[in-house]
Amino acid sequence: MTSLPKCTNIANANCVTSPVTGAGTVALSPVLQLQNILLVPSLSHKLLSVSQLTSDLNCMVLMYPIFCLLQDILTKEIIGRGTKRGGLYYMEDMSVGQTHHTHHSLGVKEKELWLWHRRLGHPSFTYMKHLFPDLFSQLNKFDFQCETCILAKSHRASFPLSLNKKDIPFVxxxxxxxxxxxxxxxxxxxxxxxxxxxxxxxxxxxxxxxxxxxxxxxxxxxxxxxxxxxxxxxxxxxxxxxxxxxxxxxxxxxxxxxxxxxxxxxxxx
Ligand SMILES: [Zn+2]
Known part of the structure; x- marks a missing residue:
C-alpha cells in the first residue's frame, strides 16, 4: 500500500494498479487511530503499512515468530497486538480484555497524567494534583487506580484456598x-x-x-x-x-x- 495520502491509484508487487475511491480515519481501538486510510474496493484484505503505522503513531513494531506488538516509543505502552496466521500478522481487537488497563482508552490529558505518574516513580494522585493542577482541571473524575501501585503496596501473597475442609460441623x-x-x-x-x-x-x-x-x-x-x-x-x-x-x-x-x-x-x- 502506498503511503501517499492523496493518490488515485495504488500499485501492488506485480505492478498491477488498483483505483483508490476514498480516504479517511479508522479506529482499531480507542488508542489506535489510523489516519489516511485508503479505500481500495478491489483489495480482498485490509492491509496496514508498517512504515506509516510507526510514523503516525510514534510507535515501534516488534515482530516475533508467532505474534507482533506495537509499542509506544514514549510511554513503552503496548498499544497493539497481532498474531501470525498463514504468514500474515493479523491485528487483534485491543478493546477486548482491557479492563485491567483502562488507561488505554484515555484522552490526551489522562494519558499524560499516567505518563508522569510512571516517570515520577508512582506518586499518589493527590500529590500529583498539586504538581499538575492543569492536567487535573480538565478531568471530570478522580478515581485513578494504578495496578502497579496496588501490587507494590501489598506485602503478602494471597493465601491459597484450603482444600481439606471438614464436612461435619464442629469436628x-x-x-x-x-x-x-x-x-x-x-x-x-x-x-x-x-x-x-x-x-x-x-x-x-x-x-x-x-x-x-x-x-x-x-x-x-x-x-x-x-x-x-x-x-x-x-x-x-x-x-x-x-x-x-x-x-x-x-x-x-x-x-x-x-x-x-x-x-x-x-x-x-
Ligand atoms: Zn502507580
Whole structure:
C-alpha cells in the first residue's frame, strides 16, 4: 500500500494498479487511530503499512515468530497486538480484555497524567494534583487506580484456598487467643479468645480479663456445642502460643478424646 495520502491509484508487487475511491480515519481501538486510510474496493484484505503505522503513531513494531506488538516509543505502552496466521500478522481487537488497563482508552490529558505518574516513580494522585493542577482541571473524575501501585503496596501473597475442609460441623475447631490489649475496656477485659468452626466458618468470640481463663472458656464452648448442637469436637487447632499446651488443657483433652493440633505461631491462615 502506498503511503501517499492523496493518490488515485495504488500499485501492488506485480505492478498491477488498483483505483483508490476514498480516504479517511479508522479506529482499531480507542488508542489506535489510523489516519489516511485508503479505500481500495478491489483489495480482498485490509492491509496496514508498517512504515506509516510507526510514523503516525510514534510507535515501534516488534515482530516475533508467532505474534507482533506495537509499542509506544514514549510511554513503552503496548498499544497493539497481532498474531501470525498463514504468514500474515493479523491485528487483534485491543478493546477486548482491557479492563485491567483502562488507561488505554484515555484522552490526551489522562494519558499524560499516567505518563508522569510512571516517570515520577508512582506518586499518589493527590500529590500529583498539586504538581499538575492543569492536567487535573480538565478531568471530570478522580478515581485513578494504578495496578502497579496496588501490587507494590501489598506485602503478602494471597493465601491459597484450603482444600481439606471438614464436612461435619464442629469436628475441627480453630482457636486463637489475643492480648493483652494495651487499652482495658470498661468492663476490665484485656484478652479475647476466638473459636472458628472449620466446616461452617461460624465464629465465637469470648472476652477475658486474664489469660488463664482460656480453659474455662473452652469448657463452656465445648459444653455449648454438645448441648445445643449435639455435636462432638474432635480436633482443636491452635498456634503454638502456649495457652493450650499446659497440663490442665492436656488433661481435659485426654478426658474428652480431643486431639490438639498446633500450627506455626503468627500464621492466621
Ligand atoms: Zn502507580
Amino acid at each position: 475441627l475447631i480453630h482457636s486463637d487467643v489475643w492480648g493483652s490489649s494495651p487499652i482495658t475496656i470498661v468492663s476490665g477485659f484485656r484478652w479475647f479468645v476466638l473459636f472458628v468452626d472449620d466446616c461452617t466458618c461460624m465464629t465465637w468470640l469470648y472476652l477475658l480479663k486474664h489469660k488463664d481463663e482460656v480453659l474455662g472458656v473452652f469448657k463452656s464452648f465445648h459444653a455449648m456445642v454438645r448441648t445445643q448442637f449435639s455435636a462432638k469436637v474432635q480436633v482443636l487447632r491452635s498456634d503454638n502460643g502456649g495457652e493450650y499446651v499446659d497440663h490442665q488443657f492436656r488433661e481435659y483433652f485426654q478426658q474428652h478424646g480431643i486431639i490438639h493440633e498446633t500450627s506455626c505461631p503468627q500464621t492466621p491462615q
